[in-house]
Amino acid sequence: MTKLALVWCAVFALTFSVRADQPTVRLEPTNLQGPRVLNEQTQAAVVRDYLQAWQSARAALEQNRPDLLNRDFVGTAKDKLADTIHDQVTMGISTRYLDQSHDLQIIFYSPEGLSVQLVDNVEYEVQVADHDKTQATQKMHARYVVVMTPAEVRWRVRVFQAGPE
Amino acid sequence: MRFRLPFLVGGLAFAAMPLAQAQSASMNVPKQVEAGSAFSIPTTGSGKATLYIIGFGQVLRQEVQLGEAASFASGVLHNAGHYLVVLAGASATDNGTLDVIPSSRVANLSFLAKPSRLPVSLHNGISGAAYIFDAYQNLIPTPTSVSFELSVSSGVTQTRTAMTSEGRAWTQMDSAAKEGAAHFTAHAGDISSTRIIQQVPGDPCGLKMSARPSGQKIELTTDPLRDCSGNAVPDGTVVTFTEAHDGSQTTVDVPLKRGIAQAELPAYNGAKISAATGVVLGNEIRWGKQP
Numbered sequence: 001m002t003k004l005a006l007v008w009c010a011v012f013a014l015t016f017s018v019r020a021d022q023p024t025v026r027l028e029p030t031n032l033q034g035p036r037v038l039n040e041q042t043q044a045a046v047v048r049d050y051l052q053a054w055q056s057a058r059a060a061l062e063q064n065r066p067d068l069l070n071r072d073f074v075g076t077a078k079d080k081l082a083d084t085i086h087d088q089v090t091m092g093i094s095t096r097y098l099d100q101s102h103d104l105q106i107i108f109y110s111p112e113g114l115s116v117q118l119v120d121n122v123e124y125e126v127q128v129a130d131h132d133k134t135q136a137t138q139k140m141h142a143r144y145v146v147v148m149t150p151a152e153v154r155w156r157v158r159v160f161q162a163g164p165e
Numbered sequence: 166m167r168f169r170l171p172f173l174v175g176g177l178a179f180a181a182m183p184l185a186q187a188q189s190a191s192m193n194v195p196k197q198v199e200a201g202s203a204f205s206i207p208t209t210g211s212g213k214a215t216l217y218i219i220g221f222g223q224v225l226r227q228e229v230q231l232g233e234a235a236s237f238a239s240g241v242l243h244n245a246g247h248y249l250v251v252l253a254g255a256s257a258t259d260n261g262t263l264d265v266i267p268s269s270r271v272a273n274l275s276f277l278a279k280p281s282r283l284p285v286s287l288h289n290g291i292s293g294a295a296y297i298f299d300a301y302q303n304l305i306p307t308p309t310s311v312s313f314e315l316s317v318s319s320g321v322t323q324t325r326t327a328m329t330s331e332g333r334a335w336t337q338m339d340s341a342a343k344e345g346a347a348h349f350t351a352h353a354g355d356i357s358s359t360r361i362i363q364q365v366p367g368d369p370c371g372l373k374m375s376a377r378p379s380g381q382k383i384e385l386t387t388d389p390l391r392d393c394s395g396n397a398v399p400d401g402t403v404v405t406f407t408e409a410h411d412g413s414q415t416t417v418d419v420p421l422k423r424g425i426a427q428a429e430l431p432a433y434n435g436a437k438i439s440a441a442t443g444v445v446l447g448n449e450i451r452w453g454k455q456p
Contacts, residue, residue, distance in 0.1 A: 061221070084222060087225075093217075093226065095219055107330075110277060112293065115296075130217070140249060145304060161304050163245065
């Protein structure tokens, strides 16, 4: 439990240094289905990189810049977000996502060590602007299922999918 | 004049009615739709409005006539996710949410397998994880049966079946006793994905050498090296011959050629000769008579 708190604090401190309006992060005890043990450093890295991916997605969609996805997203997740940004540019739309709280749990570490799956109950705010005119601001909550795979120096989001809570 | 005031009030109220209707523009958003299916969002009110469907996965915009339904053809909204739906009229907006859920029909399978090469007869040495997706690359959360199969050309096929949880299933299998390429396949529905796993001989099970005189030297030859399952250890595996005599030591490293290693060492009476490869020690030979 102490170790878990330390991991949480490390993640919390990291995100705090990046954003003033940082979200609250709650890390549930891991409930791994699989034979591979997830050590503390790996767990901390996964959570850190996932939260940073939210920041990247937020900036990319707000500024309509798909290049901002490159560090944290790969594969299907990156393609879909990039397509969304392309559509936003075509329509003159921008969206601002402000994640307010994350309730995270790592649920799977594949036996060959090539993927991690987590679920995240997220509360966030979405603001929609059409040609710079704000059309709506809405609080949302959703359950995200995320698959991350290791790259050279970090974990990248490969599947990023919200579903019914 | 007595009759004109009610008429005037009534007329004003009638004139204000379209404005009131436009201000009360609303919609009836379905709670969820399947990815890629056609759907519609009925609206109420009068006048024109813009309907937005906003999410990480997609952004849609459609001009709508209030009082009519906004229709979306099949394939238009195809990325699973939680969407914000906004109906923005001239002077009023209505918001809702919509979940787009994946189809349960498997169309793609992502299969991660490891390692690509391993020794024979290794318990749980081969592992794999499969993620299942629909035709739009949405992860399918519905529990689905995935079967894993490890087959070798001249051996028993191992099969395991697992149900997916949150779109993934995994397994572990033993490598076969006989060397060679194995096909490691994951099946879900009509979709399958195969990885080739090269199973190579394990460490030598034993090492035996023999010696014979060759002029002023000793010719050393090993028996063919095999692992504990009888597979020939690959050429190139290094065997180290060591000769100890009179406080000095001579060492020769020789790679296997055609399954055996050969070396020549000086012939000293009383020399102690040994051979080793990896962690396996072979027999020891004492040459000639003690000095």
